[in-house]
Amino acid sequence: MTFDEKANHTSKSRRPQVVVIGGGTGLPVVLNALKEQNADITAIVTVSDDGGSSGSIRNFINVVPPGDIRNVLVSLSEISQEEKDVFQYRFDSSDSFFSGHAIGNLIIAALNEMHGNIFDAVQSLSKMMKVDGHIFPASNEPLTLNAEFVDGSIQAGEKEITDKDKRIKRVWVTNTNSKSEPEAVPPVLEAIKNADAVVLGPGSLFTSILPNLMIPNLAEAVKKTNAEVIYICNIMTQLGETDHFSDCDHVRVINAHLGGHYINTTLVNGAKIDMSKFNPKDYDAYLEPVKNDFKGLREQGCRVITDDFIDQHSGLVFHDGRKVAKEIINxxxxAMTRRKE
Structure with missing residues (x-):
């Protein structure tokens, strides 16, 4: 039986279980595309964001920041586009509280108060929004991101860390409201254990991906899983985080934080980016295309898949979700076939 025949046979028995871990704007792009591929999706979402509307709500009512969760809910929801637009609507009034807040953030905060925790709040809202898949906050408690810079200084808070514009040596997370060790709830660990593929990224390396992997029991689940662990490397470097990084630098940092070579496959863009469409004055989070270092990636013990993974329009650079999703599904x-052999 050929690989394609095996894949077709396996696909009739169950959908591939794909766990995507991350946050930020890149996550919904991949989730939307995976939904089109009929994957059984679990999104594990960062809970350490402290900027914008999420940070303001967190400061007012002490809730896990809802912004990334809101965007993931919309990406996997089966409700009408009009309902999604209402959920995503951001107030532009001059009201001192509502200005800049997204309605969805307020709804998530309200359900958090009603249920007493963010995990149950998200499960309840997932049902209301007819989510195709599962959405799990990485932790049931708000977390604070901490960083040590190469110069030895230490800073707490995602926004404060990136504002320092220093080279980051390592990051870790602490519970915002207690001294107990951060932990993921059992459904998060079970999803990783049972996955066929565990996907990291795309997203900010130090502020969207690593905060999840710095939750000790979540990191341990990733280390022990039999799933294919895939890293979707960023297309562009990010100001204050990955200045001048190559694709190998990204993987090396993740492996260093995990304490071993745990990335099985890396998806990297090999196409040239049309920088004439790029306006750094408007989008200063991006500095330059991430350089390829295939030899370095192989030395990190991972398979490399390279292709034209970019979708560039209006001066912005995104991943082509469909191409990325097809590689993930393959x-x-x-991985499913190997388990059956």
């Missing part, structure tokens, strides 16, 4: 089916 790798997930391969």
């Amino acid at each position: 790798l997930a089916y391969a």
Whole structure:
């Protein structure tokens, strides 16, 4: 039986189980595309964001920041586009509290108060929004991101860390409201254990991906899973986080934080980016295309898949979700087949 025949046979028995871990604007792009590929999706979402509307709500009512969760809910929801638009609507009034807040953030905060925790709040809202898949906050408690810079100084808070514009040596997370060790709830760990593919990224390396992996029991689940662990490397470097990083630098940092070579496959863009469409004055979070270092990636013990993974329009650079999702599904089916052999 050929690989394609095996994959087709396996696909009739169940959908591939894909766990995507991250946050930020890149996560919904991949989730939307995976939904089109009929994957059984679990999104594990960062809870350490302290900027914008999420940070303001967190400061007022002490809730896990809802922004990334809101965007993931919309990406996996089956409700009408009009309902999604209402959920995503951001107030532009001059009211001192509502100005800049997204309605969805307020709804998530309200459900958090009603249920007493963010995990149950998100599960309840997932049902209301007819989510195809599962959405799990990485932790049931708000977390604070901490960083040590190369110069030895230490800073707490995601926004404060990136504002320092210093080279980051390492990051870790602490519970915002207690001295107990951060932990993921059992459904998060079970999803990683049972996955065919565990996907990291795309997203900010130090502020969207690593905060999840610095939750000790979540990191341990990733280390022990039999799933294919896939890293979707960023297309562009990010100001204050990954200045001048190559694709290998990204993987090396993740492996260093995990304490070993745990990335099985890396998806990297190999296409040239049309910088004439790029306006750094408007989008200063991006500095330059991430350089390829295939030799370095192989030395990190991971398979490299390279392609034209970019979708560039209006001066912005995004991943082409469909191309990325197809590679993820192929790798997930391969992992499913290996388990059956």
